[in-house]
Amino acid sequence: MRLAFVLAEIGSGLRRNLSMVVSVILVTFVSLTFVGAAGMLQLQINQMKGYWYDKVQVAVFLCSDGSTAPGCASGPATPEQQANLRKLLQSPAVAQYVNDFQFESKDEAYKHFKEQFSNSPIVDSVTPDQLPASFRINLKDPEKYEVISENFSSQAGVESVIDQRQLLERLFSAMNAASLVAVSVAGVMIVCAILLIATTIRLSAFSRRRETGIMRLVGASKMVIQLPFILEGVIAAVIGAALASGTLWAVAHFFLGGVLSKQYPDTAFISPAQTLLLAPALIGLGVLLAGTSSLLTLRRYLRV
Amino acid sequence: MIRFENVTKVYDQNARPALDSINLEIDRGEFAFLVGASGSGKSTFLRLVLKEDRASSGAVYVAGQNVAKISSWRVPRLRRGIGVVFQDFRLLPQKTVFANVAFAMQVIGRSRSVIRETVPEVLKTVGLEGKENRLPHELSGGEQQRVAIARAVVNRPGILLADEPTGNLDPTTSMGIMGVLDKINQNGTTVVMATHDDDIVNEMRKRVVELRNGVVIRDEARALYTSMIPVVGQSRRLRDASGREPSDFGAANGEAQHAGEGKL
Known part of the structure; x- marks a missing residue:
């Protein structure tokens, strides 16, 4: 009963706040794609190093x-x-x-x-x-x-x-620089995502202040009151992370696998399956971002 | 059931306290009116009972527990033992009567079968049989307040706090609401009602606690809205305390009206 109730609350919250939720999804999508791109570059460097690179010169x-x-x-x-x-x-x-x-x-x-x-x-x-x-x-x-x-x-x-x-060092330093750029862009976008999630939760808490006020009065626990808001942000962030993972997979499949590997047959490229290893990390990061920023926001804007 | 020991509440260090060394005890099953002008401390009293605010000094006991000693995660349990009704009803506009009352049970995790059983019972108690599927805007003010009362008592709290529940209602409807509150009180629930409505207080003849400027100036059983103390003396005291005579006139007017109604 309580679970069904919390789920219904989340559903109504997501519907009521649709445009904000979509923007949270997009911002986490873009920021986590950059994080993932940096991860992919590192995977690619490892792939190119092969068996001997770190052992001999x-x-x-x-x-x-x-x-x-x-x-x-x-x-x-x-x-x-x-x-x-x-x-x-x-x-x-x-x-x-x-x-x-x-x-x-x-x-x-x-x-x-x-x-x-x-x-x-x-x-x-x-x-x-x-x-x-x-x-x-x-x-x-x-x-x-x-x-x-x-x-x-x-x-x-x-x-x-x-x-x-000598052969690979220059290429690797270029790729490392590229992943550094990706991480920096990701950093800015993540700040953006955190602020946007905070704003969304605030808006959501404001638009449902009647319900939460009554919940407080009749003695609903802190968890029942806050969980729908937190999950709202987490769900949006997970969708964004899933989109980012899908995008990385598509890049590995269509660009690396379909185009680059035909142009440079003597270079080892990472497989699409390897990029999926990044997906759990991205989703975890998304959950962490949304969870912490909504918890902090609720502490300020939703008295229990 | 509710005990205030030397309770002082200060919102602003520079202003006078909202409550000033209040000592008061309301017993289990009692019906008490809390009367007094705006700013006399009635709402602060109710907020302290609910632990919405902390007393600046002194102790507030609810059901034998010192509320200052209740940790924040147990405050919900305290509030489950207290029902609250407001002047503005505070119903959820997009939910039906049934859903509004059921909401109070859902959020504390009651099972669906218990809800289906209890809600119609409570709606019957407040006199809203057959209106389960109406939306709040399809109801009259009195009916909306009945829904709010049903929501407040559906979890069988030991205490019902009512903050001017008849403030938005006409006299006849108000008396209906008082009938409902009285019935709930007869069933053993302690009722504390803050009000301005002299007709009601005079009609009910219950305990009256009068606050002025944060101090209890009168606590009488089976009392009237205005004191039995001779009118001349009282009006002088009113002037001394706040310099606001109109409240006295208002009270006097109300009583005159009430007397007129009684004759009709």
Whole structure:
């Protein structure tokens, strides 16, 4: 009975205040979309880092079947060449710069590739043979990339030496800047949303002051009086958060999946399913925003 | 049922207190009129009983409990034991008579079956049988006040506070309302009614507590609206207290009218 009563009160409140409720929905929608966009950028950065990025700085790729580099004229790297490289890495001249290193075989390379490009059609057309084996080297000083490059580029069986950080760092810093901008915009919009929710609750409390006055007089509990107002704001915010989640999903599905992944097939993009991981966080944030701002407003404008 | 011990209420430090060291006890099942000019402290008295305000000093006991000691989350329970009726009815305009009365039960979580059983009973008590589905604007003022009374007593409170319940009604309708309040009082509910209506007070012959400037100046059983003290003395005292003679004239006029009616 009490639940049915509270639900009926919420329904009438939402109807009576429709335009304000719609504006709360839109403002939370926009602000949480920006929050979600920042989250998506971070997810994308993680995706692009792949398995090795945070562990090593330099990759020495060995010649494989399809290699066209001049050093690979004699075909794929032989086990002896591989052993020589390992010996060179352990020699005092190089070892003093190296923290540690790992060897990634073709099969391991294929496994990591499959993980990183799980959302991309490219994964089906690649076989372990096409992927080069590599030494992944963690330097004591990341700036000493040149030492490795000089020592290994000219070795037999080496296709290329790549400083991964240099390659991706600039892109990542741009993406980090973009997510910072998104978070700032989101911050402003969230302030906006909080104020708007407060105003809406105030208006709602004012338009129902007769009912709440009578509820007070006949001894309704604080919860029964306030809950409909709080839930009103929370429901609007949840709808906004759901819209924001849907928008992020659509961006991942249609823009990343449909357009960008076709233009840049060699880049790993996040999947639409991954963006849905953000949805609970966004909805939680929406509930938190609406709940706290309506509680604070009610404390001032609805005496119990 | 209601006991005031040395209660003082000050709204504004610079003005005189709204209530000044009031000592008063109203027993269970009693019917008491609270009379006095506007600003004499009648409404403050009622607000203190409801814990809408805190007394500046002194203690207010309702049903044996010191209201100052009731924590804020238990105030609703205090208010469930007190019904309130106002001059302006305060009905919800978009709800029917039945829904208005049922509202008071819904918000404290009574079950639907109890509501369906109790509301018609209470409407019968206040004389509104067959009008369950009317909207407030389809009723006369007297009928609207009956709905308000039904709402105030539907949860069977031990106390009914009425703040000028007949202030907006004509004399005949007012007497009808008094009949309803009397019936509720007969059923054991303590009734405290603040009023300006001398006809009613004179007709009912109940206890009268007269307030002036926050002080109880008269507390008589089975009394009249104006004191039995000779008129000459009283008018001088009125002038001394407030410099407002018209209230005295008003009272005197009212009594004359009432006497006329009695002859008719």
